[in-house]
Amino acid sequence: METTSRTAAQEVSAEAGRKVDGYLLAAFPWYGLDEAFTGPRWLMQVGAAADGTVEHGATGHGEEPTIKVEPPQDERFAVVVTVASRPVRRSADGTGVLEATSVSTAAWLAGSGLLAQTWPTQMDRTLRQDWLDQQTMLAWELADDLGGGSWSELMLPVDGVPTSFAYRESEYGWVLAGSASEGPEGVHIGAYGRGMSAYGLGFSVIQDLAAYDGFFYNFIGADE
Numbered sequence: 292m293e294t295t296s297r298t299a300a301q302e303v304s305a306e307a308g309r310k311v312d313g314y315l316l317a318a319f320p321w322y323g324l325d326e327a328f329t330g331p332r333w334l335m336q337v338g339a340a341a342d343g344t345v346e347h348g349a350t351g352h353g354e355e356p357t358i359k360v361e362p363p364q365d366e367r368f369a370v371v372v373t374v375a376s377r378p379v380r381r382s383a384d385g386t387g388v389l390e391a392t393s394v395s396t397a398a399w400l401a402g403s404g405l406l407a408q409t410w411p412t413q414m415d416r417t418l419r420q421d422w423l424d425q426q427t428m429l430a431w432e433l434a435d436d437l438g439g440g441s442w443s444e445l446m447l448p449v450d451g452v453p454t455s456f457a458y459r460e461s462e463y464g465w466v467l468a469g470s471a472s473e474g475p476e477g478v479h480i481g482a483y484g485r486g487m488s489a490y491g492l493g494f495s496v497i498q499d500l501a502a503y504d505g506f507f508y509n510f511i512g513a514d515e
Contacts, residue, residue: 311503313336313337313339313345313348314334314337314348314500316339316343316345317337317345317375318344318345318375319345319373319375319376320373320478320496321496321497322350322371322373322449322471322478322480322494322496322497323350323352323371323494323495324352324369324492325448325493325494326495328369328492330352330353331352331354332350332352332502332503333350333355333503334350334351334500334503335348335349335350335351336348336349337349345375346377346392347372347373347374347396347400348373349370349373349400349404350370350371350373350497351368351369351370352368352369352370352371353366353368353484353486353487354368354486355368356370356408356485366486367486367487368484368485368487369484369487369489370404370483371480371481371482371494372397372400372401372482372483373479374392374397374400374478374479374480375392375478376470376477376479393479394437394457394468394469394470394479395434395435396434396479397468397479397480397481398434398437398457398466398468398481399430399434399481400481401467401468401481401482401483402430402466403427403430404481404483405461405463405466405483405484405485406430408464408485433459434468437457437468441459442457442458443457443458443459444456444457444458445489445490447467447469447489447493447494448494449469449480449493450494450495454469454470455469456468456469456480457469463485464484464485464486465483465485465489466481466483467481467482467483467489468481468482471494480494
């Protein structure tokens with residue numbers, strides 16, 4: 292599985308009023324829920340390699356997720372993760388090799404994103420990191436085994452074309468991952484959510500980022 296998101300990738304943020312800049316730097320199309328979704332839309336965060344190349348990012352739909360909701364099932368949101376399709380390539384500093392991105396990359400980013408929003412609120416704060424580390428490793432292993440029994444197939448439209456996604460549910464929400472063919476290289480799509488059913492969702496290229504209100508939320512490491 293591609294490891295940039297865990298090691299070489301760095302979070303790219305921006306000051307208020309310039310949150311969209313990281314998205315505009317991407318050489319690939321961004322995906323979000325299609326026009327059938329009429330609720331709030333907001334920008335989250337992009338991830339870039341050490342040389343500044345944008346590798347992935349996420350867009351939010353629905354309510355702002357928060358770890359403080361009780362019960363968390365009362366929240367209704369879906370986050371779409373777009374991952375650039377990359378071949379095996381050398382790292383920016385020339386000292387190593389980065390693995391190709393894949394559907395598993397999108398599944399990992401979606402799974403870890405869901406975990407960042409859903410740690411048990413009744414848990415002692417001193418135990419949170421141990422829990423998160425354990426669950427993150429499990430998400431990593433699951434993402435590496437999309438053909439295993441923990442996943443099922445879900446067909447959803449991508450730019451109007453029925454597309455196969457690997458899909459799984461947990462007590463914290465749902466995660467799915469697949470690929471799109473937009474552009475010469477295509478992208479991989481991950482998504483996670485809670486309170487909004489994944490069944491019936493559709494994805495499409497975001498034609499105008501102005502449709503997203505610029506809300507910034509760090510889905511990789513949300514503050515308490």
